[in-house]
C-alpha cells in the first residue's frame with residue numbers, strides 16, 4: 433500500500449451518564465480519530481487517550497501533537513506500507529503507545545480492506561459473538577449504585593465491574609452481593625488508588641467471591657502487586673501496568689497478576705495485544721478485553737480481539753447505548769448478553785457521515 437495522507441479528527445461525544453472513577457468524572461468523551469488514506473482504501477483507528485493525563489501519561493492533545501510532528505511523518509518512509517511495517521517505523525519514538533496504536537489500527541483497517549479480510553479472521557478469532565460486561569462508575573450513594581447495577585443486569589450484561597477507591601470498596605461490593613446474590617460475575621477496578629499499606633482493607637473483599645481486583649496499586653509497583661497477591665485471596669488483574677508483551681511476561685513471572693486486562697491502545701496496537709494474549713495463554717493466565725469508552729469504531733476492533741480463544745472472561749465491551757445516545761457507527765447492541773463480532777472487511781464498520789459530522793470539533797489533513 434502507498435500512503436496518501438492521514439486525517440486527524442477531534443470529536444466530542446456526550447456520555448449518557450457521568451462516569452466517575454478514582455481519578456476523574458467524565459461527562460463528555462473527547463476522542464481523536466485517525467483516518468489513513470492509501471491509493472485505494474481508507475482505514476480508521478480510534479485513539480483511546482483521555483483529554484487529561486489521569487489514566488496514564490498520554491492525553492489527547494499530546495497524542496495529536498506526536499502524530500502530527502513525529503509518527504505520521506515517519507510513516508511516510510516505508511515504500512510499501514503494511515501493518516507489520518508500522519511499529520518498526522515508529523520504534524525510534526519512545527512511548528506514546530495510544531497514539532501509535534491509533535495509527536497502526538488505521539493502517540491495519542485499510543490493509544484488511546484491501547485484502548478483503550475481517551479483523552476477526554485476521555486476528556484468529558474463534559467465536560462469532562463475545563460476552564459483554566459493564567463497568568459501573570463510583571456513585572453518590574449505595575441506592576444509586578444498586579439502581580444502576582439492576583438496570584444493567586436487566587439489560588442482560590453478564591458481568592459487573594465496580595469502580596472502587598478508598599472509602600468506596602467493601603460497602604458497595606457487599607451491597608451488590610446482598611441484593612443480587614453470589615451468582616453475579618463481579619469484579620472491581622481501583623485504577624491505582626491504593627498502596628500496599630491498604631492490603632488489609634483490600635483483603636476485606638475476599639469473602640465476596642470477586643473474579644478479580646484490577647490495578648489496585650501504582651502502575652509501576654509490580655513488586656507491590658506481587659506482595660499484595662500474597663496477602664489477599666482475590667486474584668490480582670493488571671491494567672495500567674501492562675504496556676507490552678514483555679511487561680506482561682515480567683508481571684506474570686513475578687507473581688504480580690494472575691489475570692490480565694488487554695487494551696490494545698495501552699499496549700501500542702492489536703499486533704502487540706495479540707502477543708500479550710499469546711504470552712498469557714502460554715502461562716495459563718486468563719485475559720479479557722478492557723474498554724476506554726470507545727465509539728463503534730474502536731469497539732469493532734476490540735470485539736474482534738475479544739473473540740480470540742484466550743479471552744475467557746467477559747470484557748468491558750458494552751453496547752453503544754451504555755455510553756452514547758447516538759454512536760458514530762451503526763450501534764453495537766446487546767443480544768442475549770453478547771455483542772456480535774463484525775464480519776465485514778477491516779473493522780467491518782464505518783462512521784455514518786452525518787453522525788460523524790455532528791460530533792466533529794476539528795479536522796486536520798497531513799499529506800504524505
Ligand code: SMG
Nearest residue numbers: 453567623722723724725726748
Ligand atoms: O469502555 O466500558 C468502558 C470503560 C471501561 O472502566 C473502564 N475503563 O481502567 O479499565 C479502566 C477504565 C479506563 C477508562 S476510565 C475513564
Ligand code: MG
Nearest residue numbers: 621646647671
Ligand atoms: Mg482498569
